[in-house]
Amino acid sequence: xxxxxxxxxxxxxxxxxxxxxxxxxxxxxxxxxxxxxxxxxxxxxxxxxxxxxxxxxxxxxxxxxxxxxxxxxxxxxxxxxxxxxxxxxxxxxxxxxxxxxxxxxxxxxxxxxxxxxxxxxxxxxxxxxxxxxxxxxxxxxxxxxxxxxxxxxxxxxxxxxxxxxxxxxxxxxxxxxxxxxxxxxxxxxxxxxxxxxxxxxxxxxxxxx
Amino acid sequence: xxxxxxxxxxxxxxxxxxxxxxxxxxxxxxxxxxxxxxxxxxxxxxxxxxxxxxxxxxxxxxxxxxxxxxxxxxxxxxxxxxxxxxxxxxxxxxxxxxxxxxxxxxxxxxxxxxxxxxxxxxxxxxxxxxxxxxxxxxxxxxxxxxxxxxxxxxxxxxxxxxxxxxxxxxxxxxxxxxxxxxxxxxxxxxxxxxxxxxxxxxxxxxxxxxxxxxxxxxxxxxxxxxxxxxxxxxxxxxxxxxxxxxxxxxxxxxxxxxxxxxxxxxxxxxxxxxxxxxxxxxxxxxxxxxxxxxxx
Numbered sequence: 001x002x003x004x005x006x007x008x009x010x011x012x013x014x015x016x017x018x019x020x021x022x023x024x025x026x027x028x029x030x031x032x033x034x035x036x037x038x039x040x041x042x043x044x045x046x047x048x049x050x051x052x053x054x055x056x057x058x059x060x061x062x063x064x065x066x067x068x069x070x071x072x073x074x075x076x077x078x079x080x081x082x083x084x085x086x087x088x089x090x091x092x093x094x095x096x097x098x099x100x101x102x103x104x105x106x107x108x109x110x111x112x113x114x115x116x117x118x119x120x121x122x123x124x125x126x127x128x129x130x131x132x133x134x135x136x137x138x139x140x141x142x143x144x145x146x147x148x149x150x151x152x153x154x155x156x157x158x159x160x161x162x163x164x165x166x167x168x169x170x171x172x173x174x175x176x177x178x179x180x181x182x183x184x185x186x187x188x189x190x191x192x193x194x195x196x197x198x199x200x201x202x203x204x205x206x207x208x209x
Numbered sequence: 210x211x212x213x214x215x216x217x218x219x220x221x222x223x224x225x226x227x228x229x230x231x232x233x234x235x236x237x238x239x240x241x242x243x244x245x246x247x248x249x250x251x252x253x254x255x256x257x258x259x260x261x262x263x264x265x266x267x268x269x270x271x272x273x274x275x276x277x278x279x280x281x282x283x284x285x286x287x288x289x290x291x292x293x294x295x296x297x298x299x300x301x302x303x304x305x306x307x308x309x310x311x312x313x314x315x316x317x318x319x320x321x322x323x324x325x326x327x328x329x330x331x332x333x334x335x336x337x338x339x340x341x342x343x344x345x346x347x348x349x350x351x352x353x354x355x356x357x358x359x360x361x362x363x364x365x366x367x368x369x370x371x372x373x374x375x376x377x378x379x380x381x382x383x384x385x386x387x388x389x390x391x392x393x394x395x396x397x398x399x400x401x402x403x404x405x406x407x408x409x410x411x412x413x414x415x416x417x418x419x420x421x422x423x424x425x426x427x428x429x430x431x432x433x434x435x436x437x438x439x440x441x442x443x444x445x446x447x448x449x450x451x452x453x454x455x456x457x458x459x460x461x462x463x464x465x466x467x468x469x470x471x472x473x474x475x476x477x478x479x480x481x482x483x484x485x486x487x488x489x490x491x492x493x494x495x496x497x498x499x500x501x502x503x504x505x
Contacts, residue, residue: 032377032491035349037323038239103356107349168498175492 016158055127063135069198076191079125084184238326264302278434285398298350299368303337404433409499411486
C-alpha cells in the first residue's frame with residue numbers, strides 16, 4: 001500500500017473519530033445550560049447530520065474543482081481552527097442563547113439554536129474530509145466502489161472508536177473545553193501530515209495537484 | 210407430536226400474562242421505560258426493569274411512606290424551620306410530595322419533573338392530585354431553577370435514583386444555583402443512591418462541601434440510599450437539636466413513624482469529612498465512570 005493511500009486512510013479514520021467525539025462533547029456542553037431533555041439530543045443529532053450533509057456536498061464540490069493534498073491540508077487546518085473556536089465560544093454562546101429565551105421555550109429552542117450556532121459549521125468542515133479523500137484516492141475507476149466503500153467504512157469505524165474513547169476516557173481525563181481543544185490539535189496534526197505530503201509529493205501526482 | 214405443538218404458544222401466552230404480580234401499566238416515555246405493578250397490597254413504580262423499583266404505595270394507605278429514605282428525607286425539616294415554600298426535583302411516584310402536602314396543607318409546593326409520562330402515571334396510579342398550591346413544571350430541574358426567581362425553605366433533590374445520574378445536577382455550578390434559591394435559613398436535601406462506596410459518592414460530598422458551609426449525611430442503611438442535607442447558614446446544628454426538632458415535628462404532625470428515632474440513629478456531621486475526590490464541575494463530571502470505581 002502506498003504512502004498516499006495510507007495517509008488518506010489515516011486521515012479519514014481519525015476525522016471520523018473526531019466528529020463523533022465532538023458530538024458527545026457537544027452534549028456535555030449543552031446539558032448544563034439546557035438540561036438533559038430529549039430536545040438536546042434531538043437537536044444535536046439533527047444539526048450534526050445536517051452539518052455532515054453540507055460537508056459531504058461541499059467537500060465533493062471543491063475536491064473536483066481543484067483538489068490537491070496541499071489544499072486538503074489547508075481544509076483540515078481550517079476544520080481544526082473551527083473546532084478550536086468551539087472550545088472558546090461554547091460558554092458565551094450557550095449563555096447568550098439561554099439569556100434570550102424564557103422558561104417556556106428555553107429547553108426546546110435553546111439546544112437547537114446553540115447546536116446550530118456552535119456545531120453546524122465545524123461539523124460541515126469535518127464532513128468535507130471523506131469525499132475529498134475519495135477524490136484524492138481515485139486512481140482506477142473500475143475499483144471506485146471498493147475504494148469509496150473502504151474509506152467510508154474506515155470513517156465509520158473511526159467514529160465508533162471516537163465514541164467509546166470519549167465516553168470512557170476523554171471526559172474522565174480532561175475538562176470538556178480542553179477535550180475539544182485536543183480534538184482540534186488532532187485535526188491540526190492531520191492537516192500537517194497532508195500539507196507535508198502535498199509539499200513533497202511524488203512527481204507523477206503533480207499533474208493532479 | 211403435531212397436536213402437542215399447540216402447547217408451545219399456550220405456554221408463552223400463559224407466561225406473558227404475568228407471573229405472581231399484576232402489571233397495571235407499561236409504557237415508554239422519551240426518557241424511561243415505565244411500569245406500574247401491584248403485588249401483595251403494594252403498587253410499585255419501576256423504570257427500565259433491571260434497576261428495581263423507584264416508588265411504592267400501600268394500596269389501602271396512599272400516604273404511607275414505605276421506603277426508609279422517603280421518611281429520612283423529612284429530616285431536612287429539622288434544618289429549615291417552617292416550610293412555606295418547597296421544591297421537589299423529580300416526582301417519581303410522588304410519595305414525598307403527597308405526604309408533605311397532607312401535613313403542610315398551606316405550603317406552596319413546586320415540583321419539577323422532566324418526564325411528562327411520570328406526571329401522568331403518578332396521577333393515574335399513585336393518587337397524586339395537585340391542588341392550587343401545588344405547581345408541577347414538566348421541565349428539567351436545573352432549567353426550571355435557572356429561570357425562576359423563587360426562593361425556597363426546602364429543596365428536595367430526588368433525581369438521582371435511576372440507572373443514570375444526570376451529571377448537570379451533580380456539579381458545583383448546579384449546587385450554587387440551588388443555594389441561590391434557598392432562603393437564608395433554608396436547606397437542601399438530596400437523595401443519593403449509592404449501594405457501595407464509590408468515587409462518585411465521594412465527589413458529591415466534596416462538591417457539596419465546596420458549595421455549602423455545612424453538610425450532614427444520614428445513611429438509609431439497608432437501602433443504599435443516603436440523605437445529604439446542606440444549609441447555606443454556617444454553624445453546625447448538633448445531633449440533639451436535630452433529634453429534638455424531629456421529635457417535635459413527629460408529635461405536632463402526628464407522623465406514623467418516628468422521625469427523631471431515624472435522625473438519632475443516622476445523623477453524621479460531614480462538613481469536615483475528609484475526602485480526596487475532585488469537585489464535580491460542569492466541565493468535568495464523569496459521574497458514570499466514577500460510580501463504577503470503588504473509592505479507597
